[in-house]
Structure formats: C-alpha cells, structure tokens
Amino acid sequence: xxxxxxxxxxxxxxxxxxxxxxxxxxxxxxxxxxxxxxxxxxxxxxxxxxxxxxxxxxxxxxxxxxxxxxxxxxxxxxxxxxxxxxxxxxxxxxxxxxxxxxxxxxxxxxxxxxxxxxxxxxxxxxxxxxxxxxxxxxxxxxxxxxxxxxxxxxxxxxxxxxxxxxxxxxxxxxxxxxxxxxxxxxxxxxxxxxxxxxxxxxxxxxxxxxxxxxxxxxxxxxxxxxxxxxxxxxxxxxxxxxxxxxxxxxxxxxxxxxxxxxxxxxxxxxxxxxxxxxxxxxxxxxxxxxxxxxxxxxxxxxxxxxxxxxxxxxxxxxxxxxxxxxxxxxxxxxxxxxxxxxxxxxxxxxxxxxxxxxxxxxxx
Numbered sequence: 521x522x523x524x525x526x527x528x529x530x531x532x533x534x535x536x537x538x539x540x541x542x543x544x545x546x547x548x549x550x551x552x553x554x555x556x557x558x559x560x561x562x563x564x565x566x567x568x569x570x571x572x573x574x575x576x577x578x579x580x581x582x583x584x585x586x587x588x589x590x591x592x593x594x595x596x597x598x599x600x601x602x603x604x605x606x607x608x609x610x611x612x613x614x615x616x617x618x619x620x621x622x623x624x625x626x627x628x629x630x631x632x633x634x635x636x637x638x639x640x641x642x643x644x645x646x647x648x649x650x651x652x653x654x655x656x657x658x659x660x661x662x663x664x665x666x667x668x669x670x671x672x673x674x675x676x677x678x679x680x681x682x683x684x685x686x687x688x689x690x691x692x693x694x695x696x697x698x699x700x701x702x703x704x705x706x707x708x709x710x711x712x713x714x715x716x717x718x719x720x721x722x723x724x725x726x727x728x729x730x731x732x733x734x735x736x737x738x739x740x741x742x743x744x745x746x747x748x749x750x751x752x753x754x755x756x757x758x759x760x761x762x763x764x765x766x767x768x769x770x771x772x773x774x775x776x777x778x779x780x781x782x783x784x785x786x787x788x789x790x791x792x793x794x795x796x797x798x799x800x801x802x803x804x805x806x807x808x809x810x811x812x813x814x815x816x817x818x819x820x821x822x823x824x825x826x827x828x829x830x831x832x833x834x835x836x837x838x839x840x841x842x843x844x845x846x847x848x849x850x851x852x853x854x855x856x857x858x859x860x861x862x863x864x865x866x867x868x869x870x871x872x873x874x875x876x877x878x879x880x881x882x883x884x
Contacts (some may be wrong), residue, residue, distance in 0.1 A: 531555045538564070541572075542582035543591070551588045558595065566750055567594045570824045590818050594752075597810040601784075602744075602751045604806030608791070609742035612799040613692040616714070616735065620699055621684035623710045630682035636660055641701045651697040660698075663689050692742060696735040704728070716795050733760045734790040741787055753828045755783050760790065783830050 529537070531552045535545055545551045555563060571586045628635035636657055646652040650659075664681055666672060671689060674681045687695060699710065708724065711731040717723050722730060736758040744754055784807070791800035815822055841848045850866035 529560070531560075534560050534564070538582075538588070541580055542584075542586070543571075544582075544585070544587040546587065554588075554592055562748070563592065563595050567591050567598065570594070570821075570828065590821070593814050593817055594821075597814045598750055598752045600810050601803075601806055602748070604803050605741050605751055605787075606745040608799040608802040609692070609738055609745065611802065612738060612791070612794075612796075613695075613742070615796050615799075616692075616699075617687040617690075617695055618684060619713045620695060620710055621682070621687050623702075623706050623713065624683045627706060627709075631680040632661070632664060632683075632686065633680075635683055640703070641698075642703055644701060646697075651694075651700075653701050656694060656698050656701065659694060660686060660690065693739050696732075696739055699735065700732055707731070714794055714796070720793060730760065730790075730793065733758060734794070737787055737790055752784065752825075756786065760786070785830050 532548075534555055535548055535551055538551075539545055568580070568582075568591055571591060572580045572582055574580050624635050628637070628640055638653065638657060641653055641657075643653045649655055663686060664671060664675070666689070668689075670685050671681050674685050690698075699707065702710065707728045711717075711727045714731055715722070715727060717727055720727075737756050737760075740756040740758055741751070741754070744751060784803075788800060788803060788807075791803065794800070811825065815825070839850055841850065848867055848869070
C-alpha cells in the first residue's frame with residue numbers, strides 16, 4: 521500500500537482545515553498564536569479524539585458546538601497534570617533512593633567494594649539485558665568513575681562513595697530494577713520503610729509486591745511525563761499483583777478494588793498507600809485544580825473526563841422539596857467544577873416555582 525505523504529501546513533491553513541471539520545474558531549488570531557506556540561500535533565492531534573466523530577471512511581468531524589478553546593483547555597489540563605506527575609515522580613525518586621541506600625548501607629556498609637558485591641543480590645533472569653544483575657552492577661561501578669561532584673568529592677576525601685551518594689547519579693529505572701534484585705530480607709526491610717504495614721494490614725510478600733508494582737507503575741509515568749506523553753488517558757502496562765492477597769484480612773476489599781483499577785486512579789491509589797504522602801498530594805492537588813478549572817468552563821465534558829479518567833466526577837442523588845405542603849421529587853447533582861447543587865431532573869412546576877422565587881440575598 522502506498523504511504524501517505526506528510527505535507528507542511530501553515531497555522532492559517534491548519535485553521536481552515538479545522539473549520540472544514542466543524543471546529544468552531546471564533547478568534548482565528550488567538551487560534552493561530554496557540555497553534556504556533558504549542559504545535560498542531562501536540563494540541564490538536566493529541567486531544568481532539570473526545571470531541572470528534574470518525575466516519576466509516578475515516579473522515580473526522582467535530583461534534584456540534586465544540587470550540588477551539590475547549591480542545592486547548594483539555595491540552596492545558598493534561599500539560600499541567602503531566603508537569604505535576606513529573607514533579608511527583610522526582611520527589612518519590614529522591615525518597616526511594618535514600619531509603620534503598622539506607623537499607624544497603626546498613627547491611628553491607630558504605631564502601632562500594634563491599635555493597636556492590638555480586639553475592640549480595642539475586643541474579644534473576646531478565647528479558648532486557650540492561651536490567652540484569654551483572655549489567656546493573658557494571659552501571660553502578662561505571663558511575664563511580666567520574667570527575668563530577670559529589671561522587672568525585674567523596675572519592676578524593678574518603679576513598680569511598682556511599683550508596684546514598686552513588687544513587688543520586690543513577691536513573692530511577694535502574695534503581696527500581698536494582699531493588700527488584702535485592703534479597704528478600706532487604707526487599708522486605710525497604711518495603712517496611714516505605715509503608716506502614718500495620719496501618720495497611722499488609723505484610724511479607726504482599727507488601728513487597730505492592731512496593732515493586734508501585735515502583736514499576738511510577739517508572740512508566742515518569743518516562744511518559746519526561747517525553748511529553750498524554751497522562752490523562754494513559755493506561756500503564758504495570759499492574760498491582762499481590763503474592764498473598766488472602767492474608768490481607770480487613771484490607772482485602774480495598775486491595776481487590778485496587779487491582780482492578782486502571783490509569784491515573786491506579787497511580788493515585790498506589791501513591792496514597794505510601795507513608796510519605798507528598799508525591800500523592802502533588803498529583804491529587806493538580807488533578808482537582810485542573811478538573812475544576814476545565815469543568816467550570818466546559819460543564820458538558822464531565823462524562824468524557826469521568827469515563828477517560830475512570831473517576832467519579834459527579835454524584836446524582838434523589839431528593840425532595842416541600843413547598844406549600846406539596847412534595848416535589850427531583851434529582852440533584854454535585855459536580856466537579858460547579859459550585860453548589862444542580863438540579864438535573866425536576867418536574868416543570870418545581871422549576872417554574874424556583875425560577876420565580878425571590879432571591880434569599882435581599883438587602884436588610
């Protein structure tokens with residue numbers, strides 16, 4: 521099959537194409553500036569899907585009423601969320617490296633000639649050679665040979681580089697795969713350092729599994745964020761799989777629910793279980809702010825984002841109002857981005873009564 525050519529288009533030509541596809545662009549100058557700033561591929565191609573309909577022939581058209589600013593707002597939501605995920609992962613990375621270094625130094629000492637011994641770890645078979653024990657140990661030893669501080673400073677002053685200094689210069693993915701090769705005793709000691717096992721009521725192999733699963737999920741999100749991937753609808757390959765779920769007792773229902781969770785809620789849920797809460801708080805705060813901002817502007821996007829994020833962004837509940845002795849049943853909704861309570865299903869006579877009712881905010 522003949523491959524299609526990629527043709528260059530100016531921002532003005534891109535705008536005309538979007539208009540032909542049904543996207544409402546009320547301010548072409550603003551759209552042109554945003555397209556030139558962020559790029560058509562980043563802004564439109566990556567975020568148009570929730571707003572378009574694709575025909576059997578592959579032709580894309582925008583759903584009725586969709587405006588350029590709406591797509592831009594979704595892009596901004598994801599961009600700010602991606603930045604928050606990156607900040608969260610960097611914070612977690614520093615925390616995990618320090619904790620892992622403490623476990624290694626406590627067991628094997630502070631000299632790399634001692635703590636980087638092959639016999640100290642488990643030589644598991646790895647699909648990717650770079651994450652095998654020999655490859656990781658070689659990478660750690662290579663990092664020692666540098667003229668950059670702080671490694672060079674410790675080498676010159678002390679003749680040895682402790683693990684908490686060495687780990688600073690190592691990729692997070694390498695550290696996580698190194699932790700996966702710790703002996704069971706060190707893995708458990710690290711897990712108990714990262715979690716409050718008693719509070720979670722998770723122990724032993726299940727606690728270690730939770731830790732490793734969480735770290736591998738975090739690697740995916742860190743790499744995704746670093747390479748400007750879409751965060752809001754990403755489904756990681758890594759999942760939560762526990763070794764002994766039957767030992768969880770009261771926590772079992774929560775963990776079973778966790779193992780069925782996907783996407784961003786999975787990342788948030790796993791981070792929330794750590795004793796150190798800041799990585800969770802960073803993402804949770806950004807997600808709440810961005811959802812409220814976007815849904816304040818584009819209320820009807822609530823269903824799109826609820827489904828995509830796998831989050832409950834609104835709650836409908838039956839209610840009843842009594843006016844002049846008459847009952848008026850209705851359905852009320854509390855929704856992210858909307859202040860107060862919204863009536864979504866109410867009898868016409870109740871709506872008429874409420875619309876004609878004088879405001880409570882009268883001057884005294």
